[in-house]
Amino acid sequence: MTKEPFNHAASPKQKGKPAETFEEDDLRCHEAVLPIRDKDLPPIIREVVSNAPDNRKLPSFIACLSPLCALATRIRLKYFYDGNRQSALLLQVVIEAPQSSGKQFAADIEKLIMDDTLKARDQEQRRLEQEYREKKKRRKANEKLEEEPKTTIRVIPPTISKTVLVKRADFYERNLGDVLSFWMFAEELAQVTDAGKQGYSNLRTIMRTAYDFGSRFGMDFASENSYSAIVDINICSMFCSTPSALDDYMDRKAIEGGNITRTVLCQLDDQIGADGALFKPYTDEQLTTIHSTLAKVMADVYTSEGALQPELLLDTSWIDRDVRKWCQQKGREALQTGSAAIDVFRKRSSVSAFRVMALCYYLYLLDGTPEPLAQKRCRRLYLFLADYVLSMLLKRWGNRYEELLAKREDTGNISGRPKLIDRLPKEFSRDMLRNLINELQVATPDRVLLSQWKANKWIELIDKSQYRKLI
Numbered sequence: 001m002t003k004e005p006f007n008h009a010a011s012p013k014q015k016g017k018p019a020e021t022f023e024e025d026d027l028r029c030h031e032a033v034l035p036i037r038d039k040d041l042p043p044i045i046r047e048v049v050s051n052a053p054d055n056r057k058l059p060s061f062i063a064c065l066s067p068l069c070a071l072a073t074r075i076r077l078k079y080f081y082d083g084n085r086q087s088a089l090l091l092q093v094v095i096e097a098p099q100s101s102g103k104q105f106a107a108d109i110e111k112l113i114m115d116d117t118l119k120a121r122d123q124e125q126r127r128l129e130q131e132y133r134e135k136k137k138r139r140k141a142n143e144k145l146e147e148e149p150k151t152t153i154r155v156i157p158p159t160i161s162k163t164v165l166v167k168r169a170d171f172y173e174r175n176l177g178d179v180l181s182f183w184m185f186a187e188e189l190a191q192v193t194d195a196g197k198q199g200y201s202n203l204r205t206i207m208r209t210a211y212d213f214g215s216r217f218g219m220d221f222a223s224e225n226s227y228s229a230i231v232d233i234n235i236c237s238m239f240c241s242t243p244s245a246l247d248d249y250m251d252r253k254a255i256e257g258g259n260i261t262r263t264v265l266c267q268l269d270d271q272i273g274a275d276g277a278l279f280k281p282y283t284d285e286q287l288t289t290i291h292s293t294l295a296k297v298m299a300d301v302y303t304s305e306g307a308l309q310p311e312l313l314l315d316t317s318w319i320d321r322d323v324r325k326w327c328q329q330k331g332r333e334a335l336q337t338g339s340a341a342i343d344v345f346r347k348r349s350s351v352s353a354f355r356v357m358a359l360c361y362y363l364y365l366l367d368g369t370p371e372p373l374a375q376k377r378c379r380r381l382y383l384f385l386a387d388y389v390l391s392m393l394l395k396r397w398g399n400r401y402e403e404l405l406a407k408r409e410d411t412g413n414i415s416g417r418p419k420l421i422d423r424l425p426k427e428f429s430r431d432m433l434r435n436l437i438n439e440l441q442v443a444t445p446d447r448v449l450l451s452q453w454k455a456n457k458w459i460e461l462i463d464k465s466q467y468r469k470l471i
Contacts, residue, residue, distance in 0.1 A: 065093060071297045091237075182235045420442065
């Protein structure tokens with residue numbers, strides 16, 4: 001398939017502070033608000049967020065992202081740290097809140113974006129499959145059937161089996177000649193965990209590879225009743241969840257295996273006794289903008305004959321400097337705190353924020369926003385979202401990740417993330433650092449910290465096992 005640079009345009013902050021501890025970071029999460037005005041957001045997202053009450057504006061923004069990414073499946077990106085390897089708009093979103101706390105808004109947003117696009121298209125495809133199954137069931141002995149319909153189903157339930165998922169992904173390449181993104185939505189994450197109790201439908205491993213464009217998953221069976229193939233499975237998902245259901249889904253294997261770092265987590269933070277969140281109805285003008293923009297996105301995926309459009313390579317090189325600066329800043333913070341969680345979580349937090357930024361940039365260009373203005377807004381969104389995604393991961397799983405890491409390295413449990421280097425006097429010994437590490441139950445060995453601190457010129461050696469801070 002021919003790859004082209006994206007050129008749809010007619011022509012032409014709030015940044016979180018570095019976290020001292022996971023607990024302090026929690027407070028900043030609760031205060032997080034979008035860094036640009038509602039009316040300055042890209043189309044579709046702009047209409048949804050504008051009609052949301054104040055306590056649902058950021059959650060509504062987050063809820064728009066994954067379904068829109070699933071639609072824009074032909075967009076290709078180049079992330080700074082991936083070199084020449086291309087990526088796609090792939091996001092996995094979780095909306096977490098206690099029961100009866102109004103998570104229904106996410107389902108309403110999903111219906112708004114998907115009902116007249118992927119779901120409408122899939123309904124025709126599923127009808128063909130259903131008719132074929134009925135004919136097969138009614139056929140007489142030795143009666144030949146026509147060839148199985150060449151369907152390309154994209155909306156999949158969380159209870160789908162691995163075999164069916166592999167088959168549907170393979171049909172994309174066989175029938176259309178390239179890969180597409182699946183869309184998976186669950187109003188209750190418990191559907192996923194309940195299905196996962198059966199080995200055939202446990203999708204945790206697939207969800208990890210589904211986040212990375214080009215990562216392949218394979219199944220190989222001798223049985224004629226099974227389906228064997230090695231395919232590139234790409235999934236955009238959004239799950240609504242209670243805290244207990246999320247704990248079940250993100251178990252120890254998911255935490256250590258990387259499912260959490262591929263997640264954009266949004267927690268609803270309503271005060272006790274808060275009134276229900278009331279959304280304004282969409283005006284005719286807003287609905288016209290939403291449907292016309294969705295039509296443009298779908299037109300970038302399928303031709304009028306149903307074939308695939310060429311891939312659209314979106315030029316995002318203008319954000320590379322910001323990406324590198326943010327990642328380096330969080331890397332220094334990880335070194336200063338000795339936090340493995342910050343070091344690990346920052347990497348995919350940046351990737352997810354980059355993909356959200358790219359989606360918004362694409363929508364701005366579809367809307368005819370001048371590129372300099374679109375880039376300015378998208379820079380703000382990237383920096384805000386990178387901080388937000390990281391802080392939510394640290395708040396939800398940071399201490400648990402450190403506990404598991406410390407237990408594996410036999411250094412005990414960790415609680416909190418004070419900056420080790422700030423707890424030391426101007427001149428200190430290696431024994432003092434070791435004692436502090438033991439006191440705070442940090443997993444990173446002293447030799448590693450000392451080596452990295454010296455490499456960053458934060459300390460200098462003044463005598464045998466004696467050091468002086470330079471910062």
